[in-house]
Amino acid sequence: MSKKKRLKWRENLTGYLFLLPNISGFLLFTLLPILASLLLCFTQWDILTSAKYIGFDNFIQLLGFHREPGVGIVANDPLFWKYFANTLFFMLGIPIGMVVSLVLALAMNQKLKGIVIFRTIFFMPVISSMVAIALLWRWIYNPDFGLLNTFFAWFGIKGPNWLSDTLWAKPAIMIMGMWKGAGYSMLLYLAGLQGISEEYYEASRIDGASKWQQFWYVTFPLLSPVHFFMLIMGVIGGFQIFGESYVMTGGGPAGSTTTIAYYIYNNAFQWFKMGYASAIAWVLFLMAFAVTIFQWKFVGKRVHYE
Amino acid sequence: MNESEIKKKEKRRKLIGKIVAYTILSIGGAIMIIPFIWMLSTSLKSAGDVFVFPPKWIPKPILWRNYIDAWNAVPFNRFFINSIFVSVSVTLGQVATSCLAAYAFARLNFIGREKLFLGYLATMMIPGQVTMIPVFILLKKLNWIDTYQALIIPGIFSAYGTFMLRQFFMTIPNDLIDAAKIDGCSQLGILTKIVVPLSTPAIATLATFTFLGVWNDFMWPLIVTNSMEMKTLPVGLASFQGLYTTDWTLLMAASTIVLIPVIIVYVFNQKFFVKGIVLSGIKG
Numbered sequence: 371m372s373k374k375k376r377l378k379w380r381e382n383l384t385g386y387l388f389l390l391p392n393i394s395g396f397l398l399f400t401l402l403p404i405l406a407s408l409l410l411c412f413t414q415w416d417i418l419t420s421a422k423y424i425g426f427d428n429f430i431q432l433l434g435f436h437r438e439p440g441v442g443i444v445a446n447d448p449l450f451w452k453y454f455a456n457t458l459f460f461m462l463g464i465p466i467g468m469v470v471s472l473v474l475a476l477a478m479n480q481k482l483k484g485i486v487i488f489r490t491i492f493f494m495p496v497i498s499s500m501v502a503i504a505l506l507w508r509w510i511y512n513p514d515f516g517l518l519n520t521f522f523a524w525f526g527i528k529g530p531n532w533l534s535d536t537l538w539a540k541p542a543i544m545i546m547g548m549w550k551g552a553g554y555s556m557l558l559y560l561a562g563l564q565g566i567s568e569e570y571y572e573a574s575r576i577d578g579a580s581k582w583q584q585f586w587y588v589t590f591p592l593l594s595p596v597h598f599f600m601l602i603m604g605v606i607g608g609f610q611i612f613g614e615s616y617v618m619t620g621g622g623p624a625g626s627t628t629t630i631a632y633y634i635y636n637n638a639f640q641w642f643k644m645g646y647a648s649a650i651a652w653v654l655f656l657m658a659f660a661v662t663i664f665q666w667k668f669v670g671k672r673v674h675y676e
Numbered sequence: 677m678n679e680s681e682i683k684k685k686e687k688r689r690k691l692i693g694k695i696v697a698y699t700i701l702s703i704g705g706a707i708m709i710i711p712f713i714w715m716l717s718t719s720l721k722s723a724g725d726v727f728v729f730p731p732k733w734i735p736k737p738i739l740w741r742n743y744i745d746a747w748n749a750v751p752f753n754r755f756f757i758n759s760i761f762v763s764v765s766v767t768l769g770q771v772a773t774s775c776l777a778a779y780a781f782a783r784l785n786f787i788g789r790e791k792l793f794l795g796y797l798a799t800m801m802i803p804g805q806v807t808m809i810p811v812f813i814l815l816k817k818l819n820w821i822d823t824y825q826a827l828i829i830p831g832i833f834s835a836y837g838t839f840m841l842r843q844f845f846m847t848i849p850n851d852l853i854d855a856a857k858i859d860g861c862s863q864l865g866i867l868t869k870i871v872v873p874l875s876t877p878a879i880a881t882l883a884t885f886t887f888l889g890v891w892n893d894f895m896w897p898l899i900v901t902n903s904m905e906m907k908t909l910p911v912g913l914a915s916f917q918g919l920y921t922t923d924w925t926l927l928m929a930a931s932t933i934v935l936i937p938v939i940i941v942y943v944f945n946q947k948f949f950v951k952g953i954v955l956s957g958i959k960g
Contacts, residue, residue: 384863385786392777395833400799403810474704477697490943491705497942497949499892501910502931505917506715509924515727517714557950610803613894617914634805639899644809651805
């Protein structure tokens with residue numbers, strides 16, 4: 371072998387060796403499972419007995435409809451659609467959270483003393499364990515002695531039975547989620563704000579722009595990469611909400627706080643319907659993927675990068 | 677209006693701006709911290725004091741023994757040991773494998789490098805729900821359910837960590853690396869003696885949020901552990917809730933026990949936590 375070839379061969383080998391630990395994990399715990407999961411979608415399997423190939427039955431069961439005599443068209447798996455709607459509801463927290471954290475970031479961006487203390491406080495919920503926070507908020511939402519209803523009682527308002535009321539359970543969990551994540555979003559916006567060059571503001575001031583105009587025509591558009599990132603990550607994260615519901619309400623009352631991720635968990639690890647659970651997981655992925663592509667195409671066009 | 681009047685107006689406007697900002701932040705800060713104070717307050721009350729309206733913020737008497745009772749009610753010492761062991765192992769593993777792989781992707785030439793890297797990126801989009809079922813089945817076949825292996829090994833590799841470090845490694849100037857090559861340094865030597873020392877901020881950041889992520893992880897340990905001995909803190913706490921559903925003083929004490937370590941580490945190392953979160957955000 372010529373010297374050049376030998377060196378090339380050696381470099382290839384070195385590359386692969388460096389890659390080896392990481393890529394074995396990649397193959398074993400990411401790539402192969404993805405393929406296996408795809409296969410599982412077309413089977414019915416409870417791990418104990420052997421897997422049975424059933425074609426598209428899982429998907430038909432999940433997404434299909436049938437005619438029920440006397441009732442009309444009915445979904446094959448009404449629970450799926452209910453939990454899907456629940457998941458979408460939770461995602462309403464994304465835009466609300468963005469507004470709140472933007473306001474906080476704007477306030478943090480003024481050169482104030484003691485900023486570090488505020489940052490410390492705002493970030494504490496972010497780094498806290500979701501289980502501990504969920505427990506705490508379960509107590510806060512206690513209808514008779516919890517912090518929230520006590521607060522309302524001051525004003526003579528009788529607060530609802532938050533986590534036991536099908537109407538209020540979802541907003542309750544959503545509010546907790548926003549409380550927990552506000553610090554994180556605020557920091558992202560803060561970093562974005564600090565990246566906006568002062569020149570833009572000077573130019574707009576020379577043009578006679580008011581504070582509001584400066585915000586709406588300079589700040590807000592130049593933050594679009596952050597908006598965009600938060601929307602995409604928010605949706606992807608929203609599809610995976612699980613722990614909050616599991617700890618706070620066990621998915622209730624009457625399944626009003628069960629999410630798709632929770633449904634997958636139940637199907638796989640409570641009812642051992644591995645095939646069905648995999649099918650749901652793939653549908654979830656495709657939905658998240660579709661939304662992400664949609665956002666990329668439509669919202670991405672309006673993002674201004676530096 | 678003359679010059680000084682304009683200046684006064686400007687100063688007044690700035691002052692009002694600051695007052696508004698402080699007000700917003702104070703309200704926000706209060707909303708953030710009051711729940712924690714409530715948690716602390718409840719954890720120190722006697723059971724009877726909890727169901728009292730209007731609530732007392734400062735418990736009388738202060739029941740420190742609630743913490744001891746909570747600690748003993750379920751094996752918290754076990755949960756702590758498990759969490760520490762798993763978090764440290766995964767963090768070390770991830771940093772090590774990611775450094776190696778990132779260096780390969782950033783600085784070594786081998787066939788299929790670009791395609792492979794794209795493959796890594798593509799899989800980052802797949803939600804955990806898709807892979808967790810087959811991985812669970814694999815672990816079950818290996819009889820690894822309810823063992824440390826199940827908690828640690830699937831987590832040692834990370835596409836995200838590899839991606840992040842690769843981006844960082846690519847910013848290291850070529851001259852330094854070429855100089856080392858001329859000096860006869862092996863690739864591994866270059867990695868350990870030059871690239872890694874120059875990348876300590878990025879690596880520390882990766883280590884921090886990996887550690888935090890594993891420490892707080894709930895779903896995966898929930899899935900792969902059954903016995904009390906193997907549970908990590910989050911799962912142990914959830915079990916605690918299952919056993920003491922309305923014993924709020926104990927529940928709050930247990931929650932505080934779970935939160936305190938992270939909060940303490942965080943307060944003294946804020947730089948890394950904040951940087952890590954922001955870095956993972958902006959670069960994404």
